[in-house]
Amino acid sequence: xxxxxxxxxxxxxxxxxxxxxxxxxxxxxxxxxxxxxxxxxxxxxxxxxxxxxxxxxxxxxxxxxxxxxxxxxxxxxxxxxxxxxxxxxxxxxxxxxxxxxxxxxxxxxxxxxxxxxxxxxxxxxxx
Numbered sequence: 408x409x410x411x412x413x414x415x416x417x418x419x420x421x422x423x424x425x426x427x428x429x430x431x432x433x434x435x436x437x438x439x440x441x442x443x444x445x446x447x448x449x450x451x452x453x454x455x456x457x458x459x460x461x462x463x464x465x466x467x468x469x470x471x472x473x474x475x476x477x478x479x480x481x482x483x484x485x486x487x488x489x490x491x492x493x494x495x496x497x498x499x500x501x502x503x504x505x506x507x508x509x510x511x512x513x514x515x516x517x518x519x520x521x522x523x524x525x526x527x528x529x530x531x532x533x534x
Contacts, residue, residue: 483529490521 430439465488473481493514496502503510 479531480529483525486528487525490518490525493518493521 427441430441433439465485469481469485472484497514503514506514
């Protein structure tokens with residue numbers, strides 16, 4: 408069956424505190440009532456659930472991989488997640504469409520440096 412770790416319980420509890428806080432005091436825009444959660448389309452709820460499942464599966468697989476390839480390499484692979492998210496933002500969602508050349512240069516440098524850091528972490532393993 409499933410075991411509950413203190414980290415899981417803490418993350419769950421933190422979500423309720425942090426989400427409610429930012430609903431009442433958003434960084435930008437008007438406060439959002441909690442009833443708005445129930446008023447959104449079922450598709451949005453499904454996307455949130457699928458995102459949570461993907462995140463959870465990724466975490467589980469990262470821990471499982473640590474037993475096979477070692478913690479440093481598993482860590483390096485796990486740290487690739489933000490790089491993949493950034494790639495989706497650039498390629499799929501086109502978040503930088505129409506951006507100035509300087510933004511694209513900085514974005515390219517970010518990808519190169521991030522990828523280099525992951526490679527260096529993976530190569531540091533002396534297994």
